[in-house]
Amino acid sequence: MAEITELIGKARGGDRQASERLFATLYDELRRLAAGQLRGDPGMRATSLVHEAYLKLAHHGALEVNDRGHYFAVAARIMRQIVIDHVRSRAALRRGGNVQIAPLTTTALQAVAQDRDEEVLALDAALGSLAEIDPQLAGLVEMRFYAGLELGEIAEVQERSERSLKRDWRRARAFLQRHLTAE
Amino acid sequence: MSTATERWAEVAALFDELAELEHAVRAQRLAALDESDPALAAEVRALLAADDTPNPLLDGELAGVVVGIPGVESPASAPAGKTGxxxxxxxxxxxxxxxxxxxxxxxxxxxxxxxxxxxxxxxxxxxxxxxxxxxxxxxxxxxxxxxxxxxxxxxxxxxxxxxxxxYVDGQSITRHAADHHLDVSARMRLLARVADAVAYAHAQLVIHRDLKPSNVLVDHQGEPRVLDFGIAKLIEESGEQTQTGTGLRVMSPAYAAPEQILGEPIGTATDVYALGLMLCELLVGQLPRQRRGSTPAQLALEASQEVTDRASTLAARLTGAQLQALYGETADPRQLSRMLSGDLDLIVATALQREPARRYATAAAFADDLRRWLDGRPIAARADSPGYRLKKFMRRHRLGVAASVIVAFSLIGGLGVALWQAQLARAEAQRADLERGKAERQLARSERVKDFILTLFREQDPISRASATARTPVALIRDGIAQIDSSLAGEPELRAQLLKDLGEIQISLDDREAARATLKRAWELQSSLSGADSIATAEVLAAYGDAVYAVGDVPASAALLRDALTKLRQAGAGNLPRAALAESSLANIELVEGSNAEAEKLARHGVEVFRETYGAEDIRVASRLGVLGKVQQEAGNYPDALASYREALAIVARNNGEDHVRTAMLRTNVGDILRVQHKYDEARVEYETALRIERAQLPDDHLFVGGTLLRLGDLQRRMGNLEAAEASFAESIAILGKTPSGQYAQALQTYGTLARAQGRFELAAQRYRKSFEAFQAATGDSVYTWITALLEVSALTAAERFVEADRLGADALAALARVSPDDRYNNTFAASVVGSLRLAESRFDDATPLLRRALEGVQAIYDKDHAEIAQARVALAAALLGQQESALRGEAAALIETAIETLTRAGDAGSEPMLGAAYLERSRFHEQGGNLDAARADVVAAMARLRTPEYAPKLRQAEALARKLGAPVGGRA
Incomplete structure (x- = not known):
């Protein structure tokens, strides 16, 4: 756990390998929490998953205060990945593919509507387009959308004003909406 | 960068600006832009349109869209809405x-x-x-x-x-009682109403299963209300809801009844237990017991052995501040304790019986007793006296009670003996104080421990793991240890204690190196906390010694265990169960080191301490009896060993059933003794039963299976079924060889003996050599190592490799004289092996005293009709005859006749070749005396009986003699 601080430091400094390892480490942690929350584990409910993971890491001394911004950005990307992995693997399952999605397998999977899945995937694609021209804005969407952070919280970790973030959000939302309907 | 990025920056700036504007102004600006950059205008217009378009996906929560995705929904942030x-x-x-x-x-x-x-x-x-x-x-x-x-x-x-x-606008029942400083009677009345409600639910066939203070709210009128039937169960239902696997996940471990943790049937008595806990918490603000277990298995173990404190004892321990918080300024702890002791203690104790059947049968009966107490009437729990639970408590504290009596006695008497006793008594009283202090500290920590347990529970749940594979117990415990460091960093005492517990579990899980590391840390931590000589530190030291033993460092382990025991005894804690455990471990070491008497003394004390502490029928006593039996067995004290094992077997069978794995282990021990006593058929029954149980309950390649196969194989060999033996050995060695150990060495040894039985003496010598090396690695310079060396000597003798046999024999004799000077069996065996070597070398003068000693030895060990004695007689006769002195012929003849008589009487297949050997010697005797006809008859009788491969050398001798005598040698079978 303590290595996370080090990884974050290196990742911020542009170390690609560290970045990948950070991603992998957090991915496992968040997926675990996600599965726990899925089962309605009461201990996991008070805060969002990402907060939960953050508190845990911070409690372990794995994170320093100035790591927060970077942490939430990475965590949000990961949550996005988890959502997409989940939807894709479920789609594969429905097609009869042999995909292992053990931790998230519940009867709820059968209940989801196919077209909503497609919306989620379309949103992911739109977000991909946004990331190409404005990675920072895409990051904001990820944090809001997948990490479940309020704009106020994002403002705090990014040390920006909430007003300017609101503006960013509105712009990002418009971009995504346009891309979702344009295709 | 790219033009797309630059273009987007332009669009973005315009969008930000226009989005803030009134629609009319916006339209103007866009119209102007149409002139200068129509593409840009179109782009911004499209974005603004999108801005006005609602999208549930974008505006709602993603989690609401993808079912099964953990959401970010939280009650605090979710907007109030409506439902129906x-x-x-x-x-x-x-x-x-x-x-x-x-x-x-x-x-x-x-x-x-x-x-x-x-x-x-x-x-x-x-x-x-x-x-x-x-x-x-x-x-x-x-x-x-x-x-x-x-x-x-x-x-x-x-x-x-x-x-x-x-909607109940109120507080939890405990909070309510404390805030209103309710007196004891008011609390009892309140809980009686709760019990009424629970009784009503029971009458409606509903069991709540999760009763705890937070599920009983008291409103402003002081009316209690039971809520949260979230895991309640309908009594007539079966199936899913009664599966306790799900129960464990959802219940609150701190408030759960033992049967909920143990996965036993749940009934109305389960709620009675919870009511008992609630009564205790209402009265003294604490639960009467804590659960320190950190895994479901450990929790289960605790739950099965739980001993609860009396409410009055807890009351007496309350600090002033705690008491005030509970009952207000005027409360007096002694008065409270007096009020609770007696009937109220009994009510709580009755509700909290480990066995549901011993509790109040229903919540109604519990409520009745509360009201009887309130009315000053005799309570029903008394009728169940003489208070099983209190008796148990008394038994636990008997020493402490006796101690105070002795102190008083010595003051009057003033005798030397009394003074000495008083010293013991004071130590005992001090220990009782120490234990009480320890219990108090533990109580204070219970919350933190609970948190820790809950974390582990979560971690342990295989579904919550990201990886598809569930963790092994070994990994689970290792993770738990890693978590102790981080989550209990500020609580070194608790950390030391949990490290010790988990380290001990690691020993039992065979995670040896890890156990050693864990317990070393626990010991260092505990030393720094309570001093190197404290009881707590000595206890951890003992556990550390066990771990070092498990790793195989016997000398280091012995030193640690002796040190721990010395400290425990000096602190007056020599009769703690932990000390007894250390004594058992040390007994095993003394055994390996050859100090049988010391080993038995230690093991016997261990049994006594456990009987005293837990009662003679307790399952834990069986383990100590097992160790004692082992020590007695190794010391050659077979009748006592059998008695110890059989008592242990009976205890295990009564507690856990006839087919419990532990009965299998004990049965193999019983079989071992029967085998040594040559009661082969009885031994086989024990081994086969053990094997059946092990195969049914353990993995195929479990060490126990290997061990039992090894024994069975040896027995099959002795019974002459060499093919079956070979198969048993092959399977056994394949299993045991995975983790080289003393047992593996033993398997190789017996494998060697099988080769010898097949007449393959070179192979036998090789296998014995391997066994010797394995024993040396596992047990060092031990009795086992050198007994195996002697076996190798005997194989070398049969292979006629006398030079090597001489050298190794001398080493073995010297080593045994050093390692185990007084052991009768070893000395006898050594004399027999080396004597036979001398005989084979034709050094009859040297052979005779050795074989005479061997004969005396087996006569002391075995029944007079035992085949070993007959064999020893024949061997000695051979040595005597070899000396060719007429003075010795009489003794030789008598020995041979007695042997032949014994072996003929035995009449079993196993004695036939031995009988053959006896006839051979008688033939020699007759030949020396010139009675050639008799000599020929005997040598023919000998050859007919020496067809067994193991006796091939004898057969060769017989054939040589036959040729010399002109007797028909006959076709070889």
Missing amino acids: PWRLLRPLGEGGMGVVWLAERIDGAYEQQVAVKVLKRGMDTQAILRRFLQERRILARLNHPNIVRLVDGGMGEDERPYYVMD
Whole structure:
């Protein structure tokens, strides 16, 4: 756990390998929490998953205060990945593919509507387009959308004003909406 | 960068600006832009249009879209809405399945505010849905003033089910009692009403299963109300809800009854247990016991052995501040303790019996006893006296009680003996104080421990793991240890204790190196906390010694264990169970080192301490008896060893059933003794039974299976079934060779003996050599190592490799004289092996005294008709005859005749070749005396009986003699 601080430091400094390892480490942690929350584990409910993971890491001394911004950005990307992995693997399952999605397998999977899945995937694609021209804005969407952070919280970790973030959000939302309907 | 990025920056700036403007102004600006950059204008226009278009996906929560994705829904941030005809005002709380909202009727048709429980998003799996509706169904059938009432229920617009209950504006029962400084009687009355409500539920066939203070609210009128039937169960139902596997996940471990943790059947007595806990917590603000177990298995073990403190004892321990918080300024701890001791202690103890059948049968009976107490009438729990639980308590503290008596006695008597006893007594009293102090500290830590346990529970749940594979117990414990460091960093005492517990579990899980590391840390930590000579430190040191033993460092382990025992005894804690455990471990070491008497003394004391502490029938006594039996067995004290094992077997069978794995282990021990006593058929029954049990309950390649196969193979060899033996050995060695150990060495040894039985002496010598090396690695310079060397000597002798045999024999004799000077069996065996070597070398003068000693030895060890004695007689006769002195012929003849008589009487297949050897010697005797006809007859009789491969050398001798005598040698079989 303590290595996370080090990884974050290196990742911020542009170390690609560290970045990948950070991603992998957090991915496992968040997926675990996600599965726990899925089962309605009461201990996991008070805060969002990402907060939960953050508190845990911070409690372990794995994170320093100035790591927060970077942490939430990475965590949000990961949550996005988890959502997409989940939807894709479920789609594969429905097609009869042999995909292992053990931790998230519940009867709820059968209940989801196919077209909503497609919306989620379309949103992911739109977000991909946004990331190409404005990675920072895409990051904001990820944090809001997948990490479940309020704009106020994002403002705090990014040390920006909430007003300017609101503006960013509105712009990002418009971009995504346009891309979702344009295709 | 790219043009796309630059273009987007332009679009973005314009969008930000225009989005803030009035529509009219916006249109003007866009029209102007159409002139200069129509593409840009179109882009911005499209974005602004998108800005005005609602999109549930973008504006809602993603989690609501993808079912099964953990959402970010939280009651605090979710907007108040409506469900059915109910307006949700604010969240009150949440459970596993649902969020509970304060709500009111939208149309005002119902005036009261209510609590609405709505199934959480993402929770609508079939199982959870059933559970949720079950709770609603259960509530619907309950109509009692002290149970929260079901008002309404239905399906919300978003297809999520909900139900509506009375809103109880109040506090938990314990909070309420403390805030209002209720006196003992008022608390009893309050709980009696709760018990009434529970009794009513029971009458409606509903068991709550999760009663605890937070589920009993008291409103402003002082009326208690039972709520949260979320895991309640209908008695007549079977199947899913009664599966305790799910029960373990949802219940609150701190309040769970033993049967809930142990996965035993749940009944109304389960709720009675919870009521008992609640009574105790109401009265003294604490639970009467704590659970320190950190794994379900450990929790289960604790639950099965739980001993609870008396409420009055807890009351006496309350600090002034605690007491004030509970009862207000004027409370007096002694008065409270007096009030609770006696009947109230008994009521709590009766409700908290480990066995549900011993508790109050129903909540109604419990309520009755509370009211009897309130009315000053005799309580019903008394009728069940003489208070099983209190007796148990007395037994636990008998030493302490006796100690104070002795102190008083010595003051009057003033005798030397009394003074000495008084010293012991004071140490005992000090120990009792220490234990009490320890218990208090433990109590204070219980909350933190509970948290820790819960974390582990979560971690342990295989479904919550990201990886598809569930963790092994070894990994689980290792993770637990890693967590101790981080989550209990500020609590070194607790950390030391948990490290010790988990380290001990690691030993039992065979995670040896890790156990050593864990316990070393625990020991260092404990030393720094309570000093190197404290009882706590000595206890950890003993555990550390066990771990070092498990790793195989016997000398280091012995030093640690002796050190620990010395410290425990000096601190007056020599009779603690932990000390007894250390004594058992040390007994094993003394045994390996050849100090049989010391080993037996230690082992016997261990048994006594455990009997005293836990009662003679307790399963833990069986383990100590097992160690004692082992020590007695190794010392050659077979009748006592058999008695110890059989007592242990009976205890295990009574506690755990006839087919428990532990009976298998004990049976193999019994079989070992029977085998040594040459009661082969009885031994085989024991081994085969053990093997059947092990194969049924353990993995195929478990060490136990290997060990039992090894024994069975040896027995089959002795019984002459060499093929079966070969198969048993091959399987056994394959299993045991995976983890080289003493047992593996033993398997190789017996394998060597099999080769010898097949007449393959070179192979036998090789296998013995391997065994010797394995023993040396596992046990060092031990008796086992050198006995094996002697076996190798005998194989080398049969292979006629006398030079090597001489050298090794001398080494073995010297080593045994050093390692185990006084052991009768070893000395006899050594004399026999080396004597036979001398005989084979034709050094008859040297052979004779050795073989005479061997004969004396076996005569002392075995029954007079034992085949070993006959064999020893024949060997000695051979040595005597070899010397060719007429003075010795008489003795030789007598020896031979007695042997032949014994062996003929035995008449079994195993004695035939021995009889052959005897005839051979008689033939020699006759030949020396010139009685050639008799000599020929005997040598023919000898050859007929020496066809067994193992006796090939003898057969060759017989054939040589036959040729010399002109007797027919005959075709070889």
